[in-house]
Amino acid sequence: MPELPEVETIKRxxxxxxxxxxxxxxxxxxxxxxxxxxQSIRQDVQGQTINKLNRHGKYLLxxxxxxxxxxxxxxxxxxxxxxxxxxxxxxKHDHVIITTNDNAMVVYNDPRRxxxxxxxxxxxxxxxxxxxxxxxxxxxxxxxxxxNNLQTKKSPIKxxxxxxxxxxxxxxxxxxxxxxxxxxxPLCPSNALTQDQIDILLRHSQEILAVAIKNGGSTLKxxxxxxxxxxxxxxxxxxxxxxxxxxNDCTCDHDKTGGIAQIKQSGRSTFYCPQKQK
DNA sequence: AAGTTCACCTGATGGC
DNA sequence: TGCCATCAGGTGAACT
Numbered sequence: 055m056p057e058l059p060e061v062e063t064i065k066r067x068x069x070x071x072x073x074x075x076x077x078x079x080x081x082x083x084x085x086x087x088x089x090x091x092x093q094s095i096r097q098d099v100q101g102q103t104i105n106k107l108n109r110h111g112k113y114l115l116x117x118x119x120x121x122x123x124x125x126x127x128x129x130x131x132x133x134x135x136x137x138x139x140x141x142x143x144x145x146k147h148d149h150v151i152i153t154t155n156d157n158a159m160v161v162y163n164d165p166r167r168x169x170x171x172x173x174x175x176x177x178x179x180x181x182x183x184x185x186x187x188x189x190x191x192x193x194x195x196x197x198x199x200x201x202n203n204l205q206t207k208k209s210p211i212k213x214x215x216x217x218x219x220x221x222x223x224x225x226x227x228x229x230x231x232x233x234x235x236x237x238x239x240p241l242c243p244s245n246a247l248t249q250d251q252i253d254i255l256l257r258h259s260q261e262i263l264a265v266a267i268k269n270g271g272s273t274l275k276x277x278x279x280x281x282x283x284x285x286x287x288x289x290x291x292x293x294x295x296x297x298x299x300x301x302n303d304c305t306c307d308h309d310k311t312g313g314i315a316q317i318k319q320s321g322r323s324t325f326y327c328p329q330k331q332k
Numbered sequence: 333a334a335g336t337t338c339a340c341c342t343g344a345t346g347g348c
Numbered sequence: 349t350g351c352c353a354t355c356a357g358g359t360g361a362a363c364t
Contacts, residue, residue, distance in 0.1 A: 057357060088340070088359070112358075130358055131342075147342085166341045168358060184359085209335060218359085225357055274357065275344075294357095320336060323355085 056112060056128040058192055058223030059266035059287065060277045064134050065109050067280025068160055071136050072104050072116065076155040084149045087167045088129060091150070098122055098173045099152075110191050111222025115179065123176040129168030131276040135161050165276070184218070192223035192263060197253045204244040204252065211247060211255075212240035213320045224259065227272060227294045230325045232259040234293045234301065239331045240317075240324045265290070293325040301327040 056064070077099045085091045092098070102118040109115070116124035128134075137159040142151075150162040150171055162171065179185055190199050203220045204211070214220050215229045224232070233240050235258040238251060247255070271277050271285035274295075278284060288295075292302030297316040300308055306329040317324050 060357075127358085129341095130356070165343065166356090166358095168340070170359090207334085213335085216358090227357060272357075277357075321338080322358095 057225030060271035061112050062267050063271040071158040076103050078155050079153040081151040088170050121176050122173045123179050127170040131166040132164035132169040133278045136280045187219050189219050189221045192221050197256050201249050201252045207244035211242045211244050212324050214244040230294045240326050
């Protein structure tokens with residue numbers, strides 16, 4: 055589920071309940087996520103104040119008062135729900151529960167368990183994987199940075215944009231949407247794009263991300279805001295999940311093109327309009 | 333070495 | 349109704 059807008063939505067949802075709060079307790083129901091949650095997690099975080107919440111790409115980072123950082127990734131199906139006034143009722147796949155000093159419960163639920171939740175010395179976070187090799191966050195990435203990172207890549211632009219070392223935060227939905235808005239074919243070799251095209255691509259990417267954040271992200275199946283409500287961005291997709299349908303503001307000859315095409319690139323579905331994206 | 337495929341896991345959906 | 353195959357917002361290991 056969670057690409058940058060969904061993670062940002064989660065960050066904004068938990069921030070009032072976690073920022074400057076003390077972790078009174080942490081309960082882990084399942085340790086076997088994408089990576090094992092370390093057994094030391096309780097002693098690493100219990101009693102610590104959360105000094106700051108950050109997001110880089112699709113990762114949430116919680117800086118603690120003991121100079122450790124919680125590294126948190128939602129995988130494909132992770133959601134976070136806050137129980138403060140509402141009474142907590144355990145649900146299937148509630149794997150991690152943080153209770154704060156003012157008795158808010160922040161609950162991480164992840165059916166597929168592709169997510170990650172672990173700690174690291176804060177000092178080491180940026181100099182060890184995955185962050186040591188991660189590209190600039192998509193929100194603050196500059197056209198020059200993106201151009202430079204794409205220049206060395208021969209793979210199709212769709213595949214390159216999913217590579218978090220090129221640009222961090224884009225996933226399958228927003229890459230498809232951004233390429234459509236930019237009129238760029240997902241099949242175009244990355245190093246064949248001009249700086250002008252990349253300017254356009256980045257501008258549209260950042261605009262789509264901003265709109266998506268404003269709409270609380272996209273709820274296809276799992277994603278929810280931290281109050282349990284749905285995101286709305288899925289209602290504004292131009293191409294993603296719209297195989298055979300007309301593209302946004304369609305002026306194409308639908309009988310001729312067959313509408314939006316779905317292809318596979320590096321094992322993942324790509325949706326695009328062959329007419330508008332050459 | 334860069335690019336592609338596979339494995340990880342659960343749940344939803346569709347065909348028979 | 350059940351059973352099986354396929355697919356899904358991501359990532360890193362294991363291939364070529």
